[in-house]
Amino acid sequence: MASSQVRFALSLDYRRTVFKRARLMGRIKILSDEVVRRIAAGEVIECPSSVVKELLENSLDAGAHKIDITVEEGGKRKVVVSDDGCGMDADDLRLALVSHATSKISDEADIYRIETLGFRGEALSSIRSVASVEIKSRMKDSEHGWLIRAEAERIGEVLPCAMNCGTTVTVENLFFNLPARKKFLRSEQFETSRIIETVTKLALCHYDVAFRLTQKSQTLLNCPAVDGYLSRINGLFGGETKDSLLEGQAEESDVCALVFVAPPYLSRTDARIIYTFVNNRCVKEETARKALKDAFKEHLPSQRYPVAFIYITLPPETIDVNIHPTKEAVQIKKPALVYTAVRRAIDSALSGVRRFYAGGISSGLAERHRQIEQALSDYLKRNADVPTQKPLAVHFHSLKKQNEFVEETIPDGRFFVLHNAYIALETSEGFILIDQHALHERLIYDRLRALLAEQGLRLQRLLVPITVRLDAVEVTVFQYNKALFKTLGIDAELNGTNLTILSIPDLGVVQGEWENIVHQMMSEIIEQPDRDYKTRLDNALKTLACKAAVKAGEPLDSREVYTLLSEARRCHIPATCPHGRPLIKRFPLSEVERWFKR
Ligand SMILES: Nc1ncnc2c1ncn2[C@@H]1O[C@H](COP(=O)(O)OP(=O)(O)OP(=O)(O)O)[C@@H](O)[C@H]1O
Numbered sequence: 001m002a003s004s005q006v007r008f009a010l011s012l013d014y015r016r017t018v019f020k021r022a023r024l025m026g027r028i029k030i031l032s033d034e035v036v037r038r039i040a041a042g043e044v045i046e047c048p049s050s051v052v053k054e055l056l057e058n059s060l061d062a063g064a065h066k067i068d069i070t071v072e073e074g075g076k077r078k079v080v081v082s083d084d085g086c087g088m089d090a091d092d093l094r095l096a097l098v099s100h101a102t103s104k105i106s107d108e109a110d111i112y113r114i115e116t117l118g119f120r121g122e123a124l125s126s127i128r129s130v131a132s133v134e135i136k137s138r139m140k141d142s143e144h145g146w147l148i149r150a151e152a153e154r155i156g157e158v159l160p161c162a163m164n165c166g167t168t169v170t171v172e173n174l175f176f177n178l179p180a181r182k183k184f185l186r187s188e189q190f191e192t193s194r195i196i197e198t199v200t201k202l203a204l205c206h207y208d209v210a211f212r213l214t215q216k217s218q219t220l221l222n223c224p225a226v227d228g229y230l231s232r233i234n235g236l237f238g239g240e241t242k243d244s245l246l247e248g249q250a251e252e253s254d255v256c257a258l259v260f261v262a263p264p265y266l267s268r269t270d271a272r273i274i275y276t277f278v279n280n281r282c283v284k285e286e287t288a289r290k291a292l293k294d295a296f297k298e299h300l301p302s303q304r305y306p307v308a309f310i311y312i313t314l315p316p317e318t319i320d321v322n323i324h325p326t327k328e329a330v331q332i333k334k335p336a337l338v339y340t341a342v343r344r345a346i347d348s349a350l351s352g353v354r355r356f357y358a359g360g361i362s363s364g365l366a367e368r369h370r371q372i373e374q375a376l377s378d379y380l381k382r383n384a385d386v387p388t389q390k391p392l393a394v395h396f397h398s399l400k401k402q403n404e405f406v407e408e409t410i411p412d413g414r415f416f417v418l419h420n421a422y423i424a425l426e427t428s429e430g431f432i433l434i435d436q437h438a439l440h441e442r443l444i445y446d447r448l449r450a451l452l453a454e455q456g457l458r459l460q461r462l463l464v465p466i467t468v469r470l471d472a473v474e475v476t477v478f479q480y481n482k483a484l485f486k487t488l489g490i491d492a493e494l495n496g497t498n499l500t501i502l503s504i505p506d507l508g509v510v511q512g513e514w515e516n517i518v519h520q521m522m523s524e525i526i527e528q529p530d531r532d533y534k535t536r537l538d539n540a541l542k543t544l545a546c547k548a549a550v551k552a553g554e555p556l557d558s559r560e561v562y563t564l565l566s567e568a569r570r571c572h573i574p575a576t577c578p579h580g581r582p583l584i585k586r587f588p589l590s591e592v593e594r595w596f597k598r
């Protein structure tokens, strides 16, 4: 078709679409209350964890000291939240499910000084627009409780019932009347971990309230009331973080910041354990995050994130909590004060910590790795009867059988290593630069995949098991992914929140690194929960290969470089590492000659 014809056809097509859209526009009508409520509900209630969040906020606003949460199928089938708060009488119960009905504010001025978690009178009404709801409630001086049931537009009668003081809300069949929305709910594991995260966030800022979360009579979270934020954090987060958090506090005008940060050597590869709270609301507060990032700049290399809990308190009239449909963000009127208060609090927490990374050492992990390797090699030298074997050589045990790979063209030639990171190899056509970490990672990954397909990974039974303390989300992730860990040779038993590792794959990785590896594998699953088993397994292999490979900055002797290159020569290596970064760059002599105008 000639180009003018194509243009004409396209413009005709476009005009047809516009006409169709115009026809659909029609006359303006006022939507029915039901449609309005469903549209509004969609903004407040996105998934089962939004139901849990709204119900918990109500319980906390009602002054509860103890809250029990029970869920079924990750909350998709059922969510029950029971509290011992102030309860409601029959009249309040009748209004609770009606939209814009609230006991928390009464006039416009109240919007600008909100001290409760809820204020819109929208949550219960939104929930009943998209699910079946039953509320039972009893006030302290009442002889019995009251019950009401509702589903979409039908709100039932208020009836008397027997119960203890407090309120129990049961929400069933979420999105029963919105099949498209229901279809978008994720796997039970994912929805369960979102609920755990929601309860964790609220528990972190309400330490004096006891929370218990159960599913299929299994306790997923159990936090008794404690006497302060630090005890609550330590109760929820274990591992090395437990009992090692550094505390700092600062005030700037009427802004108060209380922070708990882990020392830099306990940094992570993801930002999952950075929590910011404003007036006991867990929100994504960017100013505080910026202060955190700046304060840790000299303590952490790039791509590493601190563990931090930041509590900011400021007068309610200096923030706007009414800017986000799910109340996940607030607007702070004087962010500069918040920045200064948080920064000073973190600086004071870190005041005794040495600035390891100011001099540009490439990675905190590499530093730790080197220290452990050094300690290990000193030990081995002292005990001469113990066979010493460099970790690199150990890695290559498993890389011997290579016949099935196609020969690649990494030629023979003289080589040397630049900056302990890049191998420069002279070739007849010029020279090649190879990233030592990327190449080693690629070789290990390819071999691990082949081994897994053939006979499985070789195991190393541990004389002294490794114990990794998991947080509640990680416990759930482990339970749903036991098979995956087993396939990788990580034989582990869960005891409460302690994961005891009995065997690991034989990769020559120092034992001290396994805690990090397990956390990283968990984080990857949490961040990409709906990936299928094969992809999750593949990602885990990439993590293992990355951890087992020599690092950039790690000195290799010429024998080791030679081994690395000859392994690479014997197999077909794609030009990238398993994560897709290039591993090889060729420099033809002709190009070099052109540079020098030869
Ligand atoms: N667990 C509870 N205990 C006591 N009263 C409750 C409880 N849950 C809800 N209520 C009452 O029902 C009202 C409506 O609750 P709903 O969650 O719909 O709105 P809200 O909390 O006022 O505002 P928001 O929509 O922002 O959550 C509340 O204002 C409160 O008076």
Ligand SMILES: [Mg+2]
Binding pocket: 054, 057, 058, 117, 118, 119, 123, 124
């Ligand atoms: Mg509410």
